[in-house]
Amino acid sequence: MANSPPPFLFLLVIFLFLYLSPDPQAPIASRKLDRVLDHERHALDTLNNSTFGDLLDDQHTLNLTGLRKDHGFHWDLLDPVRDRARDQAGYVLGEDTVGLIDGSSDRRPLVYHNVTGFVQGTWRSTKTYAGPHLNLSAITPHGTYSSEEWTRNVTSAAGDIRIHFGEKDHGEPWNTTARRLVARVTIGEDTAYGNWWDMRLHGYHLEDSGTIVLTTTSEKFDGIFALPHFSLSKHAFTLGQELLNRTLNATMEKQKSGEIDDFSPWSSVVEGEQELFSLPHCEYVMYLQQHPLPLHPLESSAVGNGLAMKFFEDELRNPYRISPKLPPEMVMSMVAFSPDCGFVIESNGPPDVSPQEGKHLVGPKTEAYAIVARRHIILFALVIGSQLVLLVRQMKEASTPSTRSRISFYTIALLALGDGFTLLGFAFVGMSYEAITLILLATAYVAFLSAVFFEIAENENNANTTDNERSSRYGFGTVYFRFYLLLFGLVFLSLHATTWPSSLQAVYSTLLIFTYFSFWTPQIYRNAMRNCRRALRWDYVAGQSVLRLLPFYYLFAYPGNILLLKPDLTFLAALTGWVWLQVCALLSQEHLGPRFFVRESWVPPAYDYHPVLRADEEGACLPSGGKVLAGEDSGLANSSSPSASKAGESRDKGKKVFDCAICMQDLEVPVVPAAGLSSGGDADGGSAAAAALSGGLLARRAYMVTPCRHIFHSVCLEGWMRYRLQCPICRETLPPL
Template sequence: MPQPQDNARLVFLIILLFWVATNPDTGPGFVAAPSLTKARLVRQRHAHGILNSTHWGDFSPQVANETTGVAAGYLNLTGFRQEDGFVWQEDFGRLRNRCEEWSQHAVGLPTAPAPVWQNVTGIVRGPWVRKDASVPRYHSNYNLTEMTPGIDWVTWGGDWGRNVTGPEGKMMLRIEDDGDDDMETEALGSTGLPPTHIRAREVSATVTIDDDAGSGNSFEMRLHGVHWPRQGALLLTTTSEKFAGIFGLPHLTTRQEFFESSQALLNRTLDKVLSRKEKRSFSDPVNPWASSLDAPGETWNPSPHCEYIAYVQVYPPENDVLRVQPALAGPEGVAKAIEEIENELRFPQGAPQQGRPKLRMSAMVFSPDCAFLLETKGPPDYPQADGDHLAGWKQEFWLHSVSTWLLGFALIIFIQVQLLKLQMRETSTPSTLGRISFHTGSIMLLADGVILAGSAAWSLSATTTMLPSLVVTCAAFLSMTVGVTFLAEIYKVQEPEWRRRDRERERERQAASTTNNTPRPASTPTPPTAAPGAASTPGPNTILSTAARRAIPRPPSPPIIIPSDQDIDAEIEEVTNNPTAILPAPATAGNNTTPAAANSSITLSNIFGRFIMAGITLLFLTLAAVTWRPHFRSIYFNLLVFSYLSLWAPQIYRNIYRNCRHALSWRFVIGQSCLRLLPISYFYLVKDNFAFAQPDWTAFAVLAGWVWIQIWALVFQSVLGPRFGVPKGWMPEAWEYHPILREDNVESGGLPIGLVLAASGSESPTFERRDSNAGSGGGGDKKNTRVHVIDCAICRETLEVPIIKAGTGDPTAGGVAGVFERRKYMVTPCRHVFHSVCLEGWMRFRLQCPICREELPPL
């Protein structure tokens, strides 16, 4: 009968909930959507007409000059009107002057600017500081109904989104600059400059602002604008229903030549976009200049948020990258060197490069409605130690870094697979598989599954890094396949142990419940005294003689009933593991299961189903943690990595529980530890990592130290014993293969066979008696021990066994020296002694005594 697929129903429910959450019903409906789209296109076409008909100086919202009688000028665009209430009049002029100062500090005078990067596609990140505007503004200062008639705003009465309130934080710009082939060149007749000196092209950027000390949120928005490559200047702005930023962008420039080139460019490009949208208004309702990354949500359910205008200035590249002296080559030579580097980055030909081409920019982000200014920290206002504005890489080098890391990560996973295959070859028997912790393998398998899911999702959306991500996906899939096979073999060997443990717990629970329900008698009778000749039950670590073992009464063997499926071996194993079982009652139609079977261990398919659910939950939780506050995000990732690197802690517990000294090869333990630490160290130690993660040497030292402590714990267990220093009552009793041998145990049968004769005084040619301190000048403690030499039955070589003399203490039992002495020999429950190396090699394949073939407890 197939088992119920509870995990399948749970997976289907989670997928259904995820689909509902990611596909909200935010649309206006099938009938209303075209009309709303056309209304927005009408407003945008009107704004485009105003852009085409205005001139330089029409938008001059500065304070009117009473002497000359010049009045402030505004535009009939949403957000550019005087009645809208933005802080143009108070701070726009000061903002323009500030931008010109920063541009001159970066590239020099406008007439002869220093050569800069012509294509600024890349990622930069850096700190910023907040400065208030001259006049504060709040959401209550604006009337959205009059500003944008016909627009139904969501939560218009509450606080606006993207409102940065903290004094400082981090900013990241991902700039997408179209290639030089599509640049638009505009001649300027009024300035007299050559046409090649003034060029403009469209550019867009995704800006992420981390408000660490304020709201703690991370604001991400989309900005569109214009890039002037020769001057290295960028002007970007948001666009929404209450701010026609892209249509008024030329009037926000600082120079007339910038105004004329950007106006000519935008008139042409915006007209093409509007014409295409008007033809497909029914099938393509998305606003092409939406500032929110969730464009459909902002289109149908707009919510008020702060608008932004970004002035960005590109800095010249470093001389070590160009390998050109500006004083010797001049501006033309520097510009040619920059062009050669950019061509090599975009179209690699194998030309040698020196250094890493980095991007450096300064930015000022101004919010005209929320009335604040964000400036990047750096010279000349701040020392370079406090901040160096925005620094990062060009896209080509950033993608190269990502691809290199992915290929290195794939190589690491392949090496992990090879180590796992070697470990599987060494632990191919049930005896060796029973030593390995199932939870240690589960941690590795869960991590490989998350890597597989993440790399597969990355491959679906990647373009340049698709091949490296596919290599990682293949390596993770191979690692996960081998890991599943290994974990399944461990499960098959350890499942009877789990079932036996569950049955014992069930019997203890039933016994406890029976004891609690049974009324106590008035007086407790005295237990009967055992007969003088009766044999008492020995302890688990007592070595009995042959006569004493035969005198112990054994419980009657229950009969073996052959089941209907003829599985005799399974029935024998069941009866052997549960000797106190009662004969089963005849099966009936209504009751064919027992409580032990109902409470048995879960199947392997259910375990893997739980792994899948845990991996999916962990993946989504990690994606959600990216948007948390930096402090909580750092704590989460540190705890996640700490849990991941705790993979040897379950193996340490397994060694203690089974009294096993050595389960995994040192090659596997050390190799896996180093390989799993290596990719993590890139983000914790490398300053210029592609994820822009802040280096944290302290946290990485703690993580590496934790792995180091686990490895040394395994070393101590292998050398000193798995239960060295562990109180006896903490773990169940287990056979001690390295007992302390004393001559006092001769009468009770406590010495191994063969050592009894030597200890009792009868000489035999097979055994040799000598004092351990003879000939070597040993210390006085060694006078209490005797070393007996016998033959190992496996290798047929001599074996020296130290025995404590009768009537003396144990000077080395609790010390490290005594522990090392006892590690040389192993004593079985059947009182046979062997070399430790010989018996361990034998028990890798058989858990039987090499001499008498009795069953041996596993290591």
Template sequence: MDTQPLQQVPRSQEFAGRLLFVIILFLFLNGPGNQAPAGAGFPSARDYAQERITRSRQQLDVLNRTRWQDFAPKGYDTPGYEPGRYVNLTGFRDQDDYNWRRLGPWKERCDEFSKASRKEWVKGEEEKNGPGFVGQVYNNITGVVVGEWVRYEKDLGLKDQLTRHLNLTEISPHTDWAFTNEKFWTRNITGQEGKLLLRIDEKDVEELDLGDTSVGKRNAAWVREVGATMTIQDETSSGDGWEMRVHGVHWPRTGVVLMTTTSDKFAGVFGLPHLATNAGYYTSSQKLLNMTLEKTVERMEKAVWIDPSNPWTSSPDSQGDAMMPTPHCEFLVYAQVHPVVYPSISPRGENSLGRQKYIGEIEQELRFPNGAPIPPAPELKMSTVIFSPDCGFILESKGPPDFSHADGEHLVGLKQEVWLNDIEYWLLVFAVVMSAQILLLKAQSKEASTPSTVGRVSLYTVTMMLAGDAFLFVTLSFISTLAPNLFPSSLIAAFAALMSIALGIRFVGAVYNVQEPERRERLRLQLAAEEARRPPRLTVSPAEAARAAIARVVAERDGTAVATSGISAVPNQPSSITSPGLVGGAEAPRTQAEIPIIIPSDQDIDAEIEENRAAAPASTAPLLPITNTPANVQTQTPATSSFGALYVKSVMAFTFLLFVSASASSWSKPWRSAYIHLLSLTYLSFWVPQIRRNVIRNCRKALLWRFIIGQSILRLLPFAYFYLREDNFLFADPDWKAFCVYAGWVWIQVWMLVAQEILGPRWGIPKGWTEEGWDYHPILREDNVEAGGLPIGLVQVPNSPTLQRTDSGSSEDRKKKEGTVMSLDCAICMQNLEVPVVAAGEDAAGATGVAGMLARRQYMVTPCRHMFHSQCLEGWMRFRLQCPICRENLPPL
């Protein structure tokens, strides 16, 4: 029957059908009938966004109507009869019961930090002819600064340290909080000191001159918008600390920055002008926020159907304030940028660029580089005071005047452009390090190019190095994806890591395939040992089954009642199961050899036996089931896994380790540090498997020394950068003690490899722990001649066919004896070889010393008693593990 082929749907029609299905599914899921009804208790993210827009409009209106000093809450020094003044903003109301009593001390502390900075400024202006002078502040403070913080409690009494109880239902009735118990609030800093990091991102807009030129307010009239990501660490925090996003304003002429968090229970950005320290800052910040917040609210209204996110969220990585937010402590951040310390001045006391243009020229070249000759950019430095109005604590950066310069320098860091350039530079350095690792691995792969040399290399040593390169490749890939500014350099470093991984996988595959017979033999011996430990089970051999079949056939034909039980135990045991027979009119046990086989005289015995033997497996059922014996186990070949299966298992294990490492970033600091130290020590133990394999195989040297030393140094370099360099780009705390432990552990492993090559691979290990291996460098003694201890060619051993072959072409001139030195010709290089021999009856103590050990390293003796130069035989054994003379198999070197 003829069949017509099915018509294939064109790709354009197939794509159109899929697109139509996606559109119908989208309309179905977002249709009016699929949304939760109003008041059902299931509001959508769009409903939350609409409520947020409404509240933002109301709060913006309050900001426009209020004036300076409208918000003046009661403080510690406010008389009891005088009421406080509050504004109708969430968190700024009297009924919210925030701890605004500490607002006054916080502002005073902010003024103290600013005055201390101005004193340094004036002092630097006066010391024009000194080693350096202090100039203007940075106009754009986009960058990263890090330092130590301490808790400030000088303004508190005992009654002021009581815990406050806030009612979130009254403060923010429109929000469905995840929980309301203050004990579970996040970002609650309870420690006394810790680490603080600020990543400031200033808006790329021109500074606004609001036209206020009155005395004392001219600098405060210049203002711009700013945002930052703040990370605070203490002993109670998890991961890298409490991380939050703050928004605010920056006065570039004075270097003052005022920022705050914003959430459903605190309208921080709308009440920020009321937190300023003077009227000038209040006026300029109010005018700026009126313009910027109005534009932001308008954008929110236009994009409510597309983007319902919160533009002022304090969660840096997620929109945690959208639905069912988690309550947390709010923060007010006051930062004072310190004047720039000029690195060098001319003899006249003026910089080559000019004092007024110094900062401007540097910032212009950093943002828009055109090759202008500028000195290195000075570091970015600032001090800060942080106040939490709901949780009631005050934190400040650690530094002068309360602390000495040795204890802390407040917050010190780099401009963003300098920081990114530093990261790019070190990423390129890491790429060079990875390239050097590739060259060393290539040289080692070329050296281990034969089955004999590849078999010496430990599979786990190369695998551990490969895992480290894979981890670095994944990290650099994420950096190149998430940080566009670092894309070129991170891509180069990731490509170098990928090349190292590719070459490492190839080398691991070669090592795995060469060592496959070794694993099969080990598995075979393991199965044989397990079978030998089992209790003995009875079996029936084929010969016994044939004899029983013959007896059964004869008994059936002649009617003779003869039992034909041919049973034997496992090997090395006599037949213990007997068959009953008629002896003296009574049944007596008979062994297998005594079982009678009655055959008529007219039958061909041999033909009958062969016929029944051939038919026994098919026609005869044994009395007991046949089982595998140890002999059968030795003949079967156990199955082993392929390299593909090992590769999949390794990838799965590495993926699991990667997920654990990622989750470890959220652990508390002690547990995270312990995990990092354990993981680092495990990774830096890559020579331990090679040391173990040298002991098992009795191998003195498996790897090139330049590979061992080079890999040890190169893989310690990243640890040296992060553990020894104070201004590393991750701002990690230096820990020279931990690095000394890492370097010392690698140094110990290298010296163990050195000792294995010089003193022997099993040096220092008890003999009972390993099997006895062949010593290629034995002590030669004359009194071992009769025992056959000396190699062939040095002495004549009677009845030796090898000696007969050797003596046929030798003469007395080739064998000479001068005291304790004998000689012969090496069969590989055909050069003379002189070896020390201990005379008969003499003590061999001299041969066991360092000099004797180095002398024994010049020759090698095989188990077949042939002698060669060490270099000659080692070069031969790189290609073939057979004696060059008699072709007898040699143990691995």
């Protein structure tokens, strides 16, 4: 029989076939790119041949998608919104507002020239039409929508907004007063469903006045090409037109050369959140006015303020000394409207709203955010380090097979999953934010140690094994493989969940968090099934509970958290209550018995080391010599062990004294009279038995009786059984705790 070709050759042929085959979509993509470039050139030519005011002039028509008269957009909102934006600028800039807007004033306010960072706040709706009534088939003849429901359509009266700014250039030589600006806007409604939408807006930032104009762009709205027409003055229109003429041409050249592989580089859809089905969405035009900073200028002139801000921002970017003070936060007024959906929203703040109800949009610059993030991440690293210390102490406590068998694997797995999430999350974020990469990766390494520490200990303990033990260790390898597979699967699912609707995101995150904080539930279950208690140190249980809740207290109770989450004390109280219930269950199992809240038929039979002791009806001895377990019918053999030498001695009614063979000290135990458990006993015996049964629950935890009927102090026998599962007296095998 001829030898078959090696599998490698077969795989190589398949790889070459797939790699060298021409892309059938290439001609289609090329034709689409040509069509897109033709449309963009036409739109740019329209912008260059237009003048300020053509948008609302009945004698002129801007031949741009969404701006023609027959498209039905609500452009009658533009003038009122611009007037409102001028009013907001006048409130913060004062008497020089008109001169700053039209470029005739020499004074310059102290505002950031580079606004990279975050701002967030609340908004209110001031005007709303009945809703979008557009002929989408006429506006976008090449596009089809899978639903008539519009996204980003604000219908509530109030909500929250967060804006992340990223500037594309830093003062080009040909234009030192206007900068390209890209903003990721997250807007949410204050409703029971909590709708949230993410979108990307493009625009420009005028450094002299601190004015920002942004707009969305899509196949039904050429927002970026009409951006200068949304300006507050002719001066701003000229600056914006010059800026866009250069930047848009440069972007189109990159599209043509293939440097940019995107048919719509100005799309409002956030990168990585492309929709599976095409849905119509509302367009936005947004005006932001930066408030002056509480700084002292070098002199009251344009040159003085310009130099002051230049020195100040250079110091922020390249600090030459450590300053205990953080730079002032950015404060911005906002007014926005949707030309197709017909609503207007404004930020809440003075003078229309009291400072207690809102201070417009407030947030840190990127440099200040990085400083705060470093400090908070260091504190989080200390929390993880404390968890690691508790873990090491618990591992020393569980250093024997007897103690290790009491611990639930799933409890440790849930705790390790949380550390694994921290590891991967910090690693991903560290690759994106260069300013805090080092501290993030260092913290991720500490979380990595916490996640794999039990695996390392298990491998060291099994270094010298027999063949059967090696197969058991290989079984542990399978468990670890499944653990890491689950970890990476949950991480990728969580990343994908960021593209889900806000309601589904809330359900998923809540379910994931409460599942993670159920880490003591498997231990409670194992205690009940094995009838064991004190599997974990109490400092470990309390410490891990508190330390793992601390980051969530920071995120949901501290308004200045680095994730910019809103405080949610109700959710935090529910989470704390759930962990507290689990700890109380473990505490009750410690003192009242592992199965005190479980029906006997629900769990397998297990030996009880803390039985009810009753006197022997025939006067025989108790442990080692008497009947021990209430209700047992099996005969008990006599014993001549030292532990029974004082079995008949009694210090008080209903109590007996024995010798503990481990510590050689007296052991006083409660005893139920034998007559009290029989049907023919007298009233005194029955009352004594009832009192012993009801009040001796905690007293029974002080002693332990082995299956061979030897009695010891609980502390003594538990310490012995950590190393040997044999009776200290007769060497009979003992069931594990």
